[in-house]
Amino acid sequence: MATLPKGVNLQKHFSKILNDWGVNVTLNRINSATSNISGDLSDSYGEDETLKVVFLKRNQQFVFGREGLIEQGDAYILVKYSDVSSDPLEKHDRITNNGEVFEVETSIIRFDSFYYVVLYKVN
Numbered sequence: 142m143a144t145l146p147k148g149v150n151l152q153k154h155f156s157k158i159l160n161d162w163g164v165n166v167t168l169n170r171i172n173s174a175t176s177n178i179s180g181d182l183s184d185s186y187g188e189d190e191t192l193k194v195v196f197l198k199r200n201q202q203f204v205f206g207r208e209g210l211i212e213q214g215d216a217y218i219l220v221k222y223s224d225v226s227s228d229p230l231e232k233h234d235r236i237t238n239n240g241e242v243f244e245v246e247t248s249i250i251r252f253d254s255f256y257y258v259v260l261y262k263v264n
Contacts, residue, residue, distance in 0.1 A: 152222075155254050159221055163193045166218070167237040168230070186235055195219040196238050215262040216243055219255050230258055 169186035198216045218236065234245045236258075243260035250256055 152254050155219070155221065158219075159193060159195060162195045164196050164238065165191050165193055166196060168192045169235040169237070170228075171231065171233045171235070173233075184233070192220065192224060192236075194236075216260045218258045218260065220258060222250065222254050222256065225256065230256060235263070236260055 168190040169188070170190070172185045172187055196216065196218050216238075220230065229250075230245050230248045232245055232247070236243045236245065241262060242264045244263050246259045246261050248256050248258045
């Protein structure tokens with residue numbers, strides 16, 4: 142794991158960034174269930190949670206895969222570690238920002254200070 146330069150307190154610096162650039166978004170956590178009779182999957186979403194994040198949209202990017210051109214993440218967020226460390230964001234959790242709905246693709250923890258979360262737009 143990489144170490145931070147001497148004198149850098151990432152929690153303090155990230156808190157400053159969050160205060161300056163942070164926006165409130167709505168988080169809905171996914172609740173998946175599998176029927177014990179049919180084996181069908183059913184997804185539902187939990188109650189609205191307000192979460193302060195740094196929300197950034199990306200330029201459109203594509204990767205050529207077996208299926209053809211695959212669009213990559215539409216946005217990403219930076220979330221303070223202590224805000225979600227007891228219940229981290231998971232794949233397919235939903236984030237709503239200004240009426241746009243995104244789903245979590247990946248979530249990576251950075252230096253026990255923040256999560257870097259890639260989102261893709263679903264509406």
